[in-house]
Amino acid sequence: MISVQSVIYTYGPAKDLIFPDWEIEQGKHSLILGGSGCGKTTLLHVLAGLRTPTAGIVKVAGQVLSELGGHRMDVFRGKHIGLIFQKPHLLSVLTVEDNLLLAQYMAELPQDKKRIRDVLDVLNLSDRRNAKVYELSQGEAQRIAIARAVLNKPQVILADEPTASLDDDNSEKVLNILEEQANVYNATLVIATHDQRVKSRFPHQLKL
Amino acid sequence: MNLFVLSWKYIKGKPLSTALNVLLLSFGIGIIVVLLLVSQQVEEKLSENASGIDLVVGAKGSPLQIILGSIYHIDYPTGNIPLNEAAKLARNRLVKNVIPLALGDSYKSLRIVGSTRGFAELYGLVLDEGALWADDYEVTLGAAAAQTLSLAVGDTFFGEHGMADGGEAHDAHAYKVVGILQPTGKVVDNLILTSIPSVWLMHGHDEEEDGHENLPDTVAIEALGIAVTAEQLEEKEVTSLLVQYRGPMAAVQLPRMVNTQSSMQAASPAFETARLFSLIGIGVDVVQGFAYLVIVMAGLSIFIALYNSLKERQYDLAIMRSLGASRLRLFIHIVMEGVIITLLGAGVGFVLGHGVVEILAQFILKGSSASITGLVFLPSELYILYISLLLGVIASLIPAINAYKTDISEVLAKGA
Numbered sequence: 001m002i003s004v005q006s007v008i009y010t011y012g013p014a015k016d017l018i019f020p021d022w023e024i025e026q027g028k029h030s031l032i033l034g035g036s037g038c039g040k041t042t043l044l045h046v047l048a049g050l051r052t053p054t055a056g057i058v059k060v061a062g063q064v065l066s067e068l069g070g071h072r073m074d075v076f077r078g079k080h081i082g083l084i085f086q087k088p089h090l091l092s093v094l095t096v097e098d099n100l101l102l103a104q105y106m107a108e109l110p111q112d113k114k115r116i117r118d119v120l121d122v123l124n125l126s127d128r129r130n131a132k133v134y135e136l137s138q139g140e141a142q143r144i145a146i147a148r149a150v151l152n153k154p155q156v157i158l159a160d161e162p163t164a165s166l167d168d169d170n171s172e173k174v175l176n177i178l179e180e181q182a183n184v185y186n187a188t189l190v191i192a193t194h195d196q197r198v199k200s201r202f203p204h205q206l207k208l
Numbered sequence: 209m210n211l212f213v214l215s216w217k218y219i220k221g222k223p224l225s226t227a228l229n230v231l232l233l234s235f236g237i238g239i240i241v242v243l244l245l246v247s248q249q250v251e252e253k254l255s256e257n258a259s260g261i262d263l264v265v266g267a268k269g270s271p272l273q274i275i276l277g278s279i280y281h282i283d284y285p286t287g288n289i290p291l292n293e294a295a296k297l298a299r300n301r302l303v304k305n306v307i308p309l310a311l312g313d314s315y316k317s318l319r320i321v322g323s324t325r326g327f328a329e330l331y332g333l334v335l336d337e338g339a340l341w342a343d344d345y346e347v348t349l350g351a352a353a354a355q356t357l358s359l360a361v362g363d364t365f366f367g368e369h370g371m372a373d374g375g376e377a378h379d380a381h382a383y384k385v386v387g388i389l390q391p392t393g394k395v396v397d398n399l400i401l402t403s404i405p406s407v408w409l410m411h412g413h414d415e416e417e418d419g420h421e422n423l424p425d426t427v428a429i430e431a432l433g434i435a436v437t438a439e440q441l442e443e444k445e446v447t448s449l450l451v452q453y454r455g456p457m458a459a460v461q462l463p464r465m466v467n468t469q470s471s472m473q474a475a476s477p478a479f480e481t482a483r484l485f486s487l488i489g490i491g492v493d494v495v496q497g498f499a500y501l502v503i504v505m506a507g508l509s510i511f512i513a514l515y516n517s518l519k520e521r522q523y524d525l526a527i528m529r530s531l532g533a534s535r536l537r538l539f540i541h542i543v544m545e546g547v548i549i550t551l552l553g554a555g556v557g558f559v560l561g562h563g564v565v566e567i568l569a570q571f572i573l574k575g576s577s578a579s580i581t582g583l584v585f586l587p588s589e590l591y592i593l594y595i596s597l598l599l600g601v602i603a604s605l606i607p608a609i610n611a612y613k614t615d616i617s618e619v620l621a622k623g624a
Contacts, residue, residue, distance in 0.1 A: 074529065106528055
């Protein structure tokens with residue numbers, strides 16, 4: 001599902017990040033581990049096509065990313081990759097539903113309100129559909145962000161420190177939901193984290 | 209969800225800043241619309257009323273005053289000219305047509321104009337009811353005059369001496385309304401039209417028995433369109449002459465000839481109205497400059513608002529990119545925001561400008577001969593629309609380029 005081969009990312013002169021080769025099979029949820037500054041987020045962004053590596057081949061969902069450029073990369077990401085961040089980063093001028101419609105619109109998929117209702121139902125958020133973003137609790141907002149990531153039925157879900165700002169209880173919940181949702185859509189979950197609470201859950205790991 | 213809705217949500221998200229920018233822009237555009245509407249319509253009215261008239265000949269004095277008095281009927285005449293000199297000019301080979309005017313009286317501030325049938329032809333007057341003036345003391349009313357005075361065909365009234373209300377009444381003879389004209393949208397609508405002999409009779413001190421008709425030696429002065437006795441030709445006067453040239457040579461020769469070889473003064477409507485406009489024009493230019501300044505300030509204000517909001521929105525933009533939006537989409541999204549604000553400003557400005565002109569027309573200029581309206585749309589207003597569109601694009605260009613260039617990976621990593 002995901003393969004990384006001799007990937008190098010150059011930050012500045014003489015600041016190369018060399019990533020070990022890595023293969024992830026479909027449905028095999030994985031972790032990228034390491035202290036801060038070692039390149040977890042960079043690797044995750046390379047996998048998401050948000051950064052172009054200096055050298056090497058990155059393959060996601062059967063697609064060599066370097067073959068896609070500009071707009072095609074953006075659309076590929078919108079359709080096949082779900083992204084989750086430490087903070088929910090919902091658009092505060094939009095309602096919950098509009099935030100989700102935006103995900104469909106930007107990925108150039110048909111805008112399907114029924115699909116949105118279904119996803120919200122599963123996450124127990126159906127009553128928050130028309131809520132403004134500022135009306136949501138932190139936990140709710142993070143769940144909406146997950147809903148946004150899985151809405152387009154991606155093949156890969158990339159999460160960057162999804163639990164870092166959450167307490168044990170919420171952290172547990174979010175991880176449960178993430179794994180559950182990834183399994184429902186048969187997506188491969190990759191989490192970049194330094195959070196000890198996560199490590200024990202997924203045996204397939206890459207240490208940087 | 210689409211880019212327009214998205215931009216609109218962001219605009220709605222900061223109502224105060226939006227309101228300020230829209231207001232500022234609409235103020236500038238409103239002023240320009242008012243200037244455009246008023247000057248265009250006044251210019252149009254002026255040239256409309258002067259169409260077909262190449263030259264006005266009156267008593268020596270200010271040429272502008274002659275034009276204002278004899279074509280627009282807003283200033284006082286410069287005096288009178290002898291009928292025999294008028295007749296001589298009318299027979300000149302450079303002259304195609306001459307329409308004499310006898311001014312000086314009014315009724316309830318509306319001017320009584322003595323003239324010939326040529327006047328009706330010049331202005332293309334069409335009767336609404338009744339007939340054109342023919343016999344002595346018969347008058348035909350302009351549409352607006354009939355309405356203002358509430359006079360109908362068959363009614364009579366006494367003219368007053370002078371052009372202002374409250375002049376001495378000519379109570380020896382009453383005028384009789386024989387016809388009412390259809391509205392023309394010109395100055396004529398506010399005039400009371402009668403024959404030149406009627407005006408003379410009103411001022412006739414000798415009180416002779418019913419005018420020229422009974423006298424045997426009446427001579428028709430065809431060029432002037434009136435018939436007078438030899439005695440009248442020597443004694444009587446008219447106020448001014450509306451002259452049409454026979455050919456282009458006349459424009460060169462006739463005014464100079466009139467000014468040097470007679471006691472009369474020639475005034476060209478085209479030249480004098482142009483002069484009038486260049487006088488008013490300075491004021492218009494100043495106000496217009498001010499309006500453009502306001503518009504530029506509005507553009508600057510929109511730019512600053514967008515530029516500042518972009519700092520708060522860099523995560524939003526990065527998220528949009530991570531959801532599949534291309535750089536170009538973000539660029540369009542930001543430009544659209546600027547354009548929506550300027551279009552709103554333009555829309556409010558148009559409504560404001562037209563509203564102000566219409567209110568002006570309804571309440572302040574009501575009944576005056578310069579009837580204007582705020583309910584017309586000029587093609588040149590489209591240019592204002594283009595300008596405001598352009599302003600929106602320019603104001604949002606730099607913020608949009610910044611949005612285009614956003615390094616999403618960096619922003620997202622920072623906001624972890």
